[in-house]
Amino acid sequence: MVPGSGSSDQPSVEPPVRRSQLPGGLRVVTQQVPGVRSAAVGLWVGVGSRDESPALAGAAHFLEHLLFKATTTRTALDIAEVMDAIGGELNAFTAKEHTCFYAHVLDEDVTLAIDLVSDVVLRGRCRPVDVEVERQVVLEEIAMRDDDPEDLVGDLMHEAAFGAHPLGRSIIGSTESITAMTAAQLRSFHRRRYTPDRMVLAVAGNIDHAKVVRAARRFFADRLEAAPSTAPRRRPPPPTMAPTSAAISRPGEQTHLVVATPTAGRVDPDRRALSVLSTIIGGGLSSRAFQEVRERRGLAYSVYSSVETFTDAGLFSVYAGCRPDNVREVVTVLDHLLADIVTNGVHPDEVQRAKGSLRGGLVLGLEDPYSRMARIGRRELDGARHTSLAEGLADIASVTVDEVDRVARRILTQPRSLAVIGPRRRGYLPVALRNAIVVPRHHDGTGVSS
Structure with a gap:
């Protein structure tokens, strides 16, 4: 060596x-x-x-x-x-x-x-x-x-x-x-x-x-022979997701926004391809959102995408934080970016870079005992099969351009939800989103609470 x-x-x-x-x-x-x-x-x-x-x-x-x-x-x-x-x-x-x-x-x-x-x-x-x-x-x-x-x-x-x-x-x-x-x-x-x-x-x-x-x-000696839990084990059914916009108007130097579309849950066979797609869109410095929103246009300091999955539902989302005057342009740019991927697909070079990023993240993320504990504990709790690092790397490597394009068409063509927090100004959103629901969350007239 x-x-x-x-x-x-x-x-x-x-x-x-x-x-x-x-x-x-x-x-x-x-x-x-x-x-x-x-x-x-x-x-x-x-x-x-x-x-x-x-x-x-x-x-x-x-x-x-x-x-x-x-x-x-x-x-x-x-x-x-x-x-x-x-x-x-x-x-x-x-x-x-x-x-x-x-x-x-x-x-x-x-x-x-x-x-x-x-x-x-x-x-x-x-x-x-x-x-x-x-x-x-x-x-x-x-x-x-x-x-x-x-x-x-x-x-x-x-x-x-x-x-x-x-x-x-x-x-x-x-x-x-x-x-x-x-x-x-x-x-x-x-x-x-x-x-x-x-x-x-x-x-x-x-x-x-x-x-x-x-x-x-x-x-656990005094609990191992105990009767099973008496609480109902059935969770509420999967949510019925409809496109909704929500906004909180508050003073500030920036507006924070998230655009999201629904995805399937953790057992979705397309989850690896979706991870590759998310990495292409907003997973790193070479991602489309970072390059288009920050590097080319200077509209935001922070912009990234993520995938969040639950047992039977999930979200793909893109976040950006920008000055209030730039909100409308940022939303429009993101909308065009996602539409372009649906129409024209992704490039093989992008897929290779995204897979390399995911492979590196997987390996580096499992270099310490805590991350290993979290991986095996979460998978056991979810009832998922315990896979080796080699299997995980092989799963990522097996993702194809066609799979990413298919997932993009399935996910990115769905109606989107929008969440916005920041100063509310006339015409700051595209026409299709101007009817955002203003959510009353002020608890003392100055702050915001859930």
Whole structure:
């Protein structure tokens, strides 16, 4: 091997994903990551904002905060001191369809990390005093989101695209729902839904599968024989998506906008081709949107595209932030750009560049234990087959120009939703979009909330 070349005549063998299922339905998945001295532990729960009623909007995220406050055996300070003493990281995040509580530690501290994560998730106390303290923290987080128009316009786009469906609601809830939520409601939500049959324990790094399983049996012992969850497992049906425009008028130096079209869910066989298409449109410095909107015309500093998928629905979107006087031109340019791809297709060179970008991103994104843990935990929770890195790279490489063109015609010809946040001015949108729905979200006359 030439020094620094990163190539070898001997193909590397990727350690397999190992899986065990324990009584009560808890699934344990692990993967060794060669050459590291750390490990990432994630307890994935198949509960997210999609599982909430309107009255409980934001409950899963509220619980993500609250469960760290106290367990039956530890205080919040105990948890913090234990993690600080081993130099690890303990955190969590909530999404539309799941929540993950995770720790990143030295390999010698894996058992302790499993203990801490399981203790927080299974035995968090949800005390009324903690609810009142953490309520203020979540309200501050909502206020912080409201002050970040790039975040807020994303939530507004979900509302425009999915309407009253739970996927249309903000993950963090609203000021009204968080203010009204009681400790009893949160305890009930936790008790009925956070059960082992809805959980995946994913661990990656310098670890041993058998040792992880033994730790899981130990720390989940009082829950593994429990009855399955009593909460309904059926989620609301897929949303019926209709093109909608939504706008929030607020002072500012920039207007933030998102144009989006619906896509299929995670099991869509065209998902790789859609990823290639999104990369071509707005996935990098050579993408069409970046080149046309920023480099050639100087209309925006930030412009990019993305694909977001759920179990049975999804969105392809393009974001741009620009001065209010440029909104109409930016929307028009994006409209022409998407129409040109539908009419004239993509170029083979673009497809090759996009596939190279995706392949590099996949490999670089799996270089550490946390990213490996996230990959295997999410796939197990979704019921997806665990594929190797080689299979993932082969899937990307197999995408053809014809497949990308076909996906473009299917996705980009659908009616689009538009979300806009910024100063509202006469004629700032093309005629077809001027009837945007102004969404009243001012909570104190100066700010914006969901």
